[in-house]
Amino acid sequence: MNSQQKSEKHIRGGSTVAEYLLTIPSFVWLCIFFLVPTILVFAIAFRTADPFGGIDSGWTLETIANVLRADYVSVFWRTIWVSCVVTAICLLLGIPVGYWIAQQNPKYRYWYLLAVIIPLWTNFLIRIFAWRVLLHPEGFLRRTLLWLGLIPEDLFLLNNMGAVIIVTVYTCLPFAILPIYAAAEKFNFSLIEAARDLGASRFYAFRSIFLPGIKRGIITAILVVFIPAMGSYAIPDLVGGADGELLGNKIAIRASANRNLPEAAALAALLSLIITVPVLVAFLKQKRVFRIITNLRRSAGDSTK
């Protein structure tokens, strides 16, 4: 429906008014619990701190200038980098799993899905502590790998960036699998047969037909993995080392240990901007981006497989 038709419908029918009325509860809910707190966080970033951990009455730009300092920049980059790696690994694992489950007999599919979801029934912190036990220098995993000679003596699995990535992937993976599975389940697998029929190898059919076919699922998976990963703080706190500190930890330290709310708010605001702006741009330009990519590929004479 184009905008002209939409506005015509708006003029003619009372139905759209009713539609708007129905959205009011969720709109109010979003305003109170989402929009207002976000605005508060952005506002507090410009206030001065009082010596007792509260907010003073003055306004300042100093906090903002402060969080753009070099050592914060490196934390920002590390957070983005770790989130990207986690998202990539989740996709690499989630896409084949989603593809596989969608091709199973519908009778058993729900059991496999249940297996994906069951870990979520256990408390998040307990699962992270379980990973601490697993990854512990004297723990089962490292002992076994050492015994098999797969890792050198001086490699530790806990309290470093590797541990943060492994455990974040572990917690995010179900959220990546579910939207990918939902898209794969609706995918028409005879399209893959059609591609094979037309000469495509298994991998080429998967890449050129299946992946574009579940594009929406993949985009959702990226969003639901990348955004929480950017804000994660319990995982780096519990399994990360000194070099595994992420933005979430900085915010937590500023807010609780240092009692410097404006600085915590400034960091949080920056984090929201980093996440929101690219996502918004992607949403608005999604169609255009894809068209540009297609045109580029065509003009480059993309005859490669």
Place this chain on the structure above:
Amino acid sequence: MQDFFELKNIVKSFGENRVVKGANFGVRCGEVFSLLGPSGCGKTTILRIAGGFEDPDSGSVHLDGKDITDMPPNKRKINTVFQNYALFPHMTVYDNIAFGPRTAGMEEKKVAEMVDEMLKMIRLEAHAASKPDTISGGQKQRVAIARALINQPKLLLLDEPLAALDLKLRQYMLLELDRIHDEVGTTFIYVTHDQSEAMSLSDRIAVMNNGVIEQIGTPAEIYENPRTKFVASFIGDTNFFNAKVGELLDGEYCKVDMFGLGEFPSYNEHKLNAGAKVTVSIRPEKFRIFDKKPETDLNSFEAEVIDIVYQGAQTRYWVKAKDHRINIVTQHNRCYLDYKQPTWGDKVWVAWHRDDVTTLPEESPH
């Protein structure tokens, strides 16, 4: 003529269910060969085996003299038009048709030439940039055919290609398919459950039932000379009579006792012996209706008209004789209103020629 594509002793089961029970047939180069049968008869499975999407449990597949049983689908010089077209929804009509040549690594200039030629053949030049979900069913069908034919396959498989179209479009697409076949000359294997499609398009038809090919022949052979009761009933309408072979007559004829109606001389194609139990099949249009016993060598019996359905080009009568209800069709080759027509309750004589009878042995030969 040399068989160009051959299936030998193909057997295929899914779990306990044996869907193809030893299929054997050869397709000649350039012909349209139909696999015709009710749904679940195994025809689609045979097509999928030909395309390489299913492996037969036993038996072999040969194309142009080579055994291709173990060849994956992307290596076979065979392309398929899938039942629901299976057009790639994220690609334009142009990109769909170009998929095969691009996958083969052909340079874009050559691809463009070939796609343009295909678009011209299917008369969809104006829709090259459309996405599949914005074009009609008939257009999708033509894109699917072009996408398969652009690879210049040795064999084109069509899986119920017209099933999703409405009647008018189906008739139009049948003519289109015929035209395209004439233009490209590719060998077609056409799977359908619609006998009229198969009859109008095919050079030869294989009629399948329950995983078995019951008869292979030209449309006329299959219609006029069905070899089994199933073939006689599946292709067109017919009347069955339980009967017994009586005295053998000169030439290829015998007397057949059609219980209750009398004993009539009939063509004895299967050279059945006297006393054999048979089913006699007589097509509705082979009967003629007279108001008195015809004074010719036609077979005839007396009957009562119980129902009449006027259908414009023809009229369908149901007549009753003893325990039999017989279906008769008469063509109106002359003006219908100029003639006195039988009406409900009339006593009439139903007649047929001895050559228009098919006597089928009770145990159908496989």
